Amino acid sequence: MRLFVAVHLPEEIRERLAAVQDRLRAVRADVSWVRPGNIHLTLKFLGEVEPARQEGIRAALREVARGSEPCEAAVAGVGSFGGRIPRVIWAGITGGAEALGKLAGRVDAAMAGVGFSREKRPFAPHLTLGRVRSPRKAAELLAALRAEAQADLGATRVTAIFLMESQLNPQGSIYTVVERFLLGPR
Numbered sequence: 055m056r057l058f059v060a061v062h063l064p065e066e067i068r069e070r071l072a073a074v075q076d077r078l079r080a081v082r083a084d085v086s087w088v089r090p091g092n093i094h095l096t097l098k099f100l101g102e103v104e105p106a107r108q109e110g111i112r113a114a115l116r117e118v119a120r121g122s123e124p125c126e127a128a129v130a131g132v133g134s135f136g137g138r139i140p141r142v143i144w145a146g147i148t149g150g151a152e153a154l155g156k157l158a159g160r161v162d163a164a165m166a167g168v169g170f171s172r173e174k175r176p177f178a179p180h181l182t183l184g185r186v187r188s189p190r191k192a193a194e195l196l197a198a199l200r201a202e203a204q205a206d207l208g209a210t211r212v213t214a215i216f217l218m219e220s221q222l223n224p225q226g227s228i229y230t231v232v233e234r235f236l237l238g239p240r
Contacts, residue, residue, distance in 0.1 A: 056220040057103045057232065059115065059161050061095040061154070063181070067129055067208040068093055071145055074132055074202055075183055078143065083195040084188040085143060092229055093181050095127075095147065097158045097215060098165055098173070107168065111217065112233055114164040119215055119235035122160060125153035128209040129181065132202035139189045140196065145207055147179035154179045154212070161215070213237055 063071075072090035079087065103111070128149030134140030147154060158177040166172045186195070217232040 055103055055105065055108075055232075056222070057100040057111070058096055058218050058220060059098040059100070059165075060216050060218050061097060061127070061212050062214070062216055063093060063095070063129070064208075064210050067210060070205075070207045071129070071181065071183060074145065074205060074207070077202065078132075078184070078195065078198050081191055081194045081198045083186065083191040085184040085186050085195070087184040088182055089226055092227060093145075093183065094216075094218075094229070095154065095179060095181060097154075097161045097177075098170075100165065100170055108232075110168040111165070114168050115161070115215065115217055115233070115235050118157075118160045118164045119237050120239055122157055122215075122237045123153075124211055124213045124237045125157070126150045126209060127154060127179075127212050129207040130205065132183070132199055132205055134186075134196070134199055136186070138196070139192045140186050140199070142182055143184040143186065143195075143199070144180040144182055145205075147181070149209060150212070151179050157212075157215070 068090045130148040131146040135142040155177045162173050214234050214236050219230045221228040
C-alpha cells in the first residue's frame with residue numbers, strides 16, 4: 055500500500071480552493087489539477103509499505119497524536135514552486151505554520167523510529183492545487199498566480215492527523231482514510 059500522513063481540511067476551505075483552481079484553470083495552462091476532495095496537508099509521505107509494517111506505524115502515530123495539542127491553521131496566498139516555469143501550484147499555510155511544522159517533525163521522528171528515512175528538506179506547509187505538465191502559457195499562469203497571492207482562503211482547527219492510502223489511477227489518485235488519530239491526551 056502507498057501511505058502518507060496528512061491533515062484534512064474542512065469542506066468550506068476546499069470549496070474556496072476549488073474556486074481558486076477554477077480561476078487559474080481559465081488561463082488554460084497545461085496543469086493537472088488536484089481534485090478538491092483530495093487537497094490535504096501532507097505531514098509525511100511513506101511510500102509503498104508492506105501490510106506487516108502497518109501496526110508499528112499506527113502505534114507510533116497514536117503516540118504522536120497523544121503528545122500533540124490541537125492547533126489553528128490558516129490557509130492564505132497562492133503561489134508556485136519552480137520559478138519562471140512553475141512546476142507545482144500551491145496554497146499556503148500562514149497561521150499555525152510553526153505548530154504544524156512541529157507536528158510534522160514529531161511525525162517524521164516517529165516514522166524514523168519504525169524504519170522510514172528522515173526528511174532531508176525542512177517542512178514547508180502547503181496544499182498542492184496542481185502540477186504543471188508543460189511550460190505552455192507559463193507567463194499567463196504566473197500572472198494569474200500573482201492575482202491570487204493574497205487570497206484569504208479560511209482557517210480551521212486541526213484536531214486530528216490521518217494515515218492515508220493512495221491508489222494511483224489514470225483519472226487521478228484515490229485517497230482512503232486508513233485511520234484517524236485525535237490530537238491531545240485521551
